[in-house]
Amino acid sequence: MPAGLLGIEDLSREEIEAILNRAKDYQPVQDHFKRLDILKGRMIVNLFFEASTRTRTSFEIAAKRLGADAVSITASGSSVSKGESLVDTLNTLAAMRPSAIVMRHSASGAPHFLARHLPIPIINAGDGTHEHPTQALLDARTILDLRPSLEGLRVAIIGDIVHSRVARSNIYLLSKFGVDIVLCGPAPLLPPELARIAPGVRITYDIREAIRDADVIMMLRVQLERQHEAAFPAGEYFHFFGLRNEHLGLARPGAIVMHPGPINRGREIASEVADSQVSAILNQVENGVAVRMAVLERILG
Ligand code: NCD
Numbered sequence: 001m002p003a004g005l006l007g008i009e010d011l012s013r014e015e016i017e018a019i020l021n022r023a024k025d026y027q028p029v030q031d032h033f034k035r036l037d038i039l040k041g042r043m044i045v046n047l048f049f050e051a052s053t054r055t056r057t058s059f060e061i062a063a064k065r066l067g068a069d070a071v072s073i074t075a076s077g078s079s080v081s082k083g084e085s086l087v088d089t090l091n092t093l094a095a096m097r098p099s100a101i102v103m104r105h106s107a108s109g110a111p112h113f114l115a116r117h118l119p120i121p122i123i124n125a126g127d128g129t130h131e132h133p134t135q136a137l138l139d140a141r142t143i144l145d146l147r148p149s150l151e152g153l154r155v156a157i158i159g160d161i162v163h164s165r166v167a168r169s170n171i172y173l174l175s176k177f178g179v180d181i182v183l184c185g186p187a188p189l190l191p192p193e194l195a196r197i198a199p200g201v202r203i204t205y206d207i208r209e210a211i212r213d214a215d216v217i218m219m220l221r222v223q224l225e226r227q228h229e230a231a232f233p234a235g236e237y238f239h240f241f242g243l244r245n246e247h248l249g250l251a252r253p254g255a256i257v258m259h260p261g262p263i264n265r266g267r268e269i270a271s272e273v274a275d276s277q278v279s280a281i282l283n284q285v286e287n288g289v290a291v292r293m294a295v296l297e298r299i300l301g
Helices: 013-025 054-065 086-094 110-117 133-146 165-176 192-196 207-211 234-241 281-300
Strands: 043-048 069-074 100-105 122-127 154-158 180-184 201-204 216-219 256-258
Touching (some): 013 165, 013 281, 043 054, 043 086, 054 069, 054 100, 054 281, 086 100, 086 110, 100 110, 100 281, 110 122, 133 165, 133 256, 133 281, 154 207, 165 180, 165 216, 180 207, 192 201, 256 281
Parallel strands (some): 043 069, 100 122, 154 180, 216 256
């Protein structure tokens, strides 16, 4: 089976470091970027069964900057909407011999299933509530642009943890580097067993407690599409778990605020924080391109 990238859980610290170091070479993203020919003649198919702005666009830009061709397909515009099965759609695409398939799907494990059936590297761009490996890599790149190392940092991850593939991939990655991780959210969205995902994970239901002495505050959206009813009315959620200016003084001096996007202003984060100096949200987006270049190069270069 060809090696793609299905998750962070199976990567070693060395493999993660190699990707993060290579991504550094691809920063900053400039508007007059010289197209490289590292992946010249290769074709990357982006197959997205769920909505995406950042991830899909940045995979496409990353592929093109490395000299590859990139084709993006969304489920609504494909034969999936005509009832074709996942395996049939993928076999059809595989017959056109792409070099790799980047895939986002609402079912946890969908890319793993396909990786067992197709002779093509599969890159997981988010599978259900399971993993979103390139997001965790770009988050780590963003932190390391501002801090000398991950070791010993305290990272608070706040929001809808149970449905978040971003949280899971970040927990796997950060725990491999000795980060002290605090998870926080409303009890229905943060079952206590999540503390057992990895070493170094603590749980609190109090946002102030989570933010106290944090170096990094990662906010997450409530994934309404993955639950049948909202856990809280929006206003109440913001009152208890929304990040506001008044919280920032509890964190360590120089702490940064991150969010994978899309952000819901006034729900999990106040505009005053999202648009402030401490926000690294657009740095994350920018690093998405550099990190995905490093990932594509590693898999196909
Ligand atoms: C995240 C995702 O799709 O998992 N978005 C992203 O890739 N930047 C987070 C989210 O949708 O809330």
